[in-house]
Amino acid sequence: MITADDKPLRYNEGGNVHMDFHGATDTTIEFIIKHYGIGVMDKIFARVGKEVYADIRRHLMAGNAGELVKHWRHFFDREGADYDIEIDDDRIVLTVRHCPAYHHVQKITGQVSDHFCDQTIKTNQALAEGGPFSIETEITGPGACRQIIAKRPARS
């Protein structure tokens, strides 16, 4: 499932982190759903998955989930998440015990959109659509989830 390489991520930011952007994401989700409906929000996340993250998607389509794992590690480390990643032959499981995005929004606004985690669920679905892997996102609690990359069953 993973072909290792030493190349940097397509987006490989360093330096400081501006966590308040997560508050703007929360505001955006609420705004778009209120004015245009959840279908439009889902389509915008799909564009993020397919176009913004075209390089990760290209790797997934080629049967290599390694770029997505590298992306998870880089950005969850940068934002101080509590997580781990288990990799075996058939699936990769990311377990997030403390999502920095969710908890930052909770801290600065006191409430998080019911659809906040759609950014993960829908973007993951778009990343995987039409490819050899599925990516399922299970919300396991407030600011906690499990994301599972699995090989799709071979067609007979």
Added chain:
Amino acid sequence: MIPSDHFTRFYNEVFKFLESQGEAALQAYWLAISENQDRHTLDLFREKGLAGMRDYWEHIRIEENCDLDLELFEDRLELRMNACPSLGKVMDNDATAMDRYCDHCAGWIGPIMDKLGYHLVYDVIDRKKPQCFMQIFKDPEQALAAEKKAKLLMGWPGRAKN
């Protein structure tokens, strides 16, 4: 999680959708973002005035890794963005950039200044270059004079006349 580092690329996708819905849709969104920003700015700006604004954008300079110069004068604050990471990331992007990406900055800052009685002059200079020049004045006449020197002056929702 869309990383905070990638918010601006997400923002760009939102702008592209809203632009397809018309100018009023974009302006309504900038107002929503402006109201979101109230929690980070209003009390500080009311309490400390231009010095509070300098403190806010100094915090942004550090957290967002901006190359910018801030200069506080008795009558105004000047912010000169030399390398904007927000537009920079949107341009360094596998998705296409929205042509008017830069307009959102005045779009959220302007309504805050109107609420507080300050006068914003936002010169984007060139939407294709990650640089701009923002001035915030106490005196509307000074703002009017500064507007005349701008290369690409930005407006915002409900803009009060300087």
